[in-house]
Amino acid sequence: MALNNSHRALGRARTPLLPARRAAAGAGGAAVLGSVLLGTAFTGGAAHANDLALMEDSSSSQSTSAEQAPAADTASTSAESSAETLRRGDSGTSVEQLQSALNDRGADLPVTGFFGSMTEDAVQDVQSSAGIAVDGVVGPDTRAALEGGSGSVDSGSEATISTTSVSTGGASVSTASTSSSGSAIVDKARTAVGTPYSWGGSSLSGMDCSGLVNFAYEAAGIDVPRTSGQIEAQGRSISQSEAQPGDLVTWPGHVAIYAGDGMIIDASGSKQQVVERPIWGNPTGFVTYR
Structure with missing residues (x-):
């Protein structure tokens, strides 16, 4: 009898593990999905067809990035998710509008919709001219400077060529x-x-x-x-x-x-x-x- 009771106890102990495994698999799937949507750090060698000699240890770093991707999604690096604040790394139509506004003030930026170092430099020039915090982040004060301020950003160019x-x-x-x-x-x-x-x-x-x-x-x-x-x-x-x-x-x-x-x-x-x-x-x- 003791043996039979022991087996039943073990059986009951094992049963709850199955949903846990499914939950773990679901969490893993979500992490992988997050990494696909967001991209991972230094994916330049992650799956290089014909160039298999890219760092073999990249798989471990990609795994870490995949697990962290949902957190990055929550933090929202996309400009689309924040109408109030734009910063380096953001992208989308809001960044295109920002770049056009900066160009109206004398910058010379291709309107790519990606907020990189050159867009950041132009933002900092506007902030410096307006006497506000020079942090490269476009918040309410910087938007006000862009929308109502005067002056121009130093584009490093003495002439503008008009073309089609x-x-x-x-x-x-x-x-x-x-x-x-x-x-x-x-x-x-x-x-x-x-x-x-x-x-x-x-x-x-x-x-x-x-x-x-x-x-x-x-x-x-x-x-x-x-x-x-x-x-x-x-x-x-x-x-x-x-x-x-x-x-x-x-x-x-x-x-x-x-x-x-x-x-x-x-x-x-x-x-x-x-x-x-x-x-x-x-x-x-x-x-x-x-």
Whole structure:
């Protein structure tokens, strides 16, 4: 009898574990979904087709990012979730409106809808001129300065060239500036050819794929996100036939700069350096920030 009672007790002890397992599986699924929606840190080497030599330990860091992604979602890094405050890293139509307002005050920003370092610099110039806190964050005081203040942001340019503009998903971009920025991006990227591949790097001492994009786009004064997943998600999707030099070609976990004539410049994990080569494999898409 004692044995039978013991078995029944064990059986009862085991039964509640099944819902717990299901709950754990559901939580894990939610974490993975959060990471897909938000992107993970340094996804530039997460799943590099044809470039399998990207840091093998990236899987552990991605797992951590995936588990933390829902918290980031709650914090809301998207400009869409906050009509009152905008800051570096935000994106969306609110950032496009901010960039247009900054341009009205003399800045020279491509209206990309992404709040990066150059947009932050322009915001800080407005704040400094208005005599308010210079923190790069667009709150009520900064909005008031933009909407009612006078003066202009120092754009570092003595002349403005008027050209025909074309619509790019709600933003107006000059056709002449698009061409010149594309040349600037490609020329800058070519100066990095031969630079060693370095996970998380973005300088001539070493860079990864998204680091190269940031390095080259800075030369054209265009803000882009830091990771390949964010770059692909926040750029404007275009067809391969629409791609111009300076636009971007994407693969799962990898991004390259389109150089024209079927060529790209990218920081290759397998070759362990920045190279210029033909488009390889099957890209998942083409995106532009211009």
